[in-house]
Amino acid sequence: MNILEKIANELDMLSKSERKVAEVILASPSTVIHSSIAALAKQANISEPTVNRFCRRLDTKGYPDFKLHLAQSLANGTPYVNRHVDENDSAEEYTAKIFESTMASLELARKSLDANVINRSVDLLTQANKISFFGLGASAIVAHDAQNKFFRFNVPVVYFDDILMQRMSAINSQQGDVVIVISHTGRTKSLVEVASLAKENDATVIGITTEGTPLAKECNIVLSVDVSEDTDLYMPMSSRIAQLTLIDVLATGFTLRRGSKFRDNLKKVKDSLRSSRFDRKE
Amino acid sequence: MNILEKIANELDMLSKSERKVAEVILASPSTVIHSSIAALAKQANISEPTVNRFCRRLDTKGYPDFKLHLAQSLANGTPYVNRHVDENDSAEEYTAKIFESTMASLELARKSLDANVINRSVDLLTQANKISFFGLGASAIVAHDAQNKFFRFNVPVVYFDDILMQRMSAINSQQGDVVIVISHTGRTKSLVEVASLAKENDATVIGITTEGTPLAKECNIVLSVDVSEDTDLYMPMSSRIAQLTLIDVLATGFTLRRGSKFRDNLKKVKDSLRSSRFDRKE
DNA sequence: AGAAAAAATGAAATTTTATTTCATAATTAG
């Protein structure tokens, strides 16, 4: 179990001074693993025994043992933290930060997903007469991608990123159709309306959105993808990556459910693209 | 760099006694991280200073520091590896596998990227009179996404996922234009031709593709995004995620280069979307 | 509100652990 998460979790179980220690550690865990207990105590403006007690409260044997746990956490658990891009970052720095934030978001998204809900969604998709993907803005890309994937499966699939087409399509939907509505915020008015229209016309509506939003309330099933709020500061970044990965999951679930014969078919689709490509030299 | 590998590598650089230490560590590294220097010395039948010297020879500051490195190596055992989805996987299993593979690919992609090339690309983009993004299939989504992002920056930007439009646009390009061609395989004939046409017409061609491919050869600059070959078995998955993250990096570089005033403008674009959304309750 | 109990905290002492120093032993080169 990751000790950084553990610290964050148990933050309110700690005493005032211990919390100071926790904050210093969370602020810069990689510095701490190279600090002595004295240095850390000074940094947090508390005494050395307090640091020691803090370590014990986290079920480690003492400070050195705590550092070991911390080192391990840094190596795997949350190597990918959300580090904000800074005005003066070099290309190298902001590249690293963006990749790491994206990975951190994927980690988070994975945790927020419920396998049962995925399973039910795959069930519905395999049984659908028609599948529609709707999204706007950044989520339009996700819908576009989903169409691209499901199209390969040779199932009736459409995608619209135009409000009017979405409405018309929703109104024409019927029992047996699955409509997937994608929106990170879950607050885009026209999409919420589209979801509502589709539902009224007996389609099954699956939302790829955040739990508890107006859109989520209109859906039969909600695939909630949580990503840290502040990664998408000025433009959608992590959210759409998480959504796309979810599409991969659904597509994979779909192919698995359809069995091996179906996957042979996929290979055929892939091979059919070959003539449009230059050969590999090897 | 993994310290266990390092020990194994440098085994023959070590003295007889130091090698004894190395062997004890390699035999059971997880025991060692909980041992004191005295315990380890005894285990290896050598003295404490020898252990200390051993640690220094591996470029660590001393025994505690060595243990930290060791702890990290142990944790790093299986970070995000490419685990293949299996026929009989449960929803939980394949979800985890896909998310982890995606993260592994991002890690790989980040390593393959050259910050200097990114910097030059950002340079060119900020100075461009017009920016075009071309892609087909899964890469069309990436181009679509790029357009969506750069459109917010209020620069002339177009995207085409249609071969004919791409050709026409390439032929009409001129000096000062930047054309970004996206293709994971780098072997799609029509895209290679489009790149070549754009170049002939004095546009600067940036390729988001794999190094050494026919497309790469036609480009002025290649942003090479390597992802493990076998992740995209039947359909493109990881490659497009890596490409999209690269788009985020370019877009971020762009905004940083344009300065803070420009970013205020971005906020305005975002705020302008507000009226199309339901309010948050808080 | 105020006293007693409980909990939290840090100074100092103690203990544990790691490192340095230095004399001796082993190895290598000439």
Add this chain to the structure above:
DNA sequence: CTAATTATGAAATAAAATTTCATTTTTTCT
């Protein structure tokens, strides 16, 4: 076979962590 070099460990020293205990702060109960 000897001198030089290198490797090694015992002992001393230094550094770091932990324990003890007195003091302060907070909480609980009149």
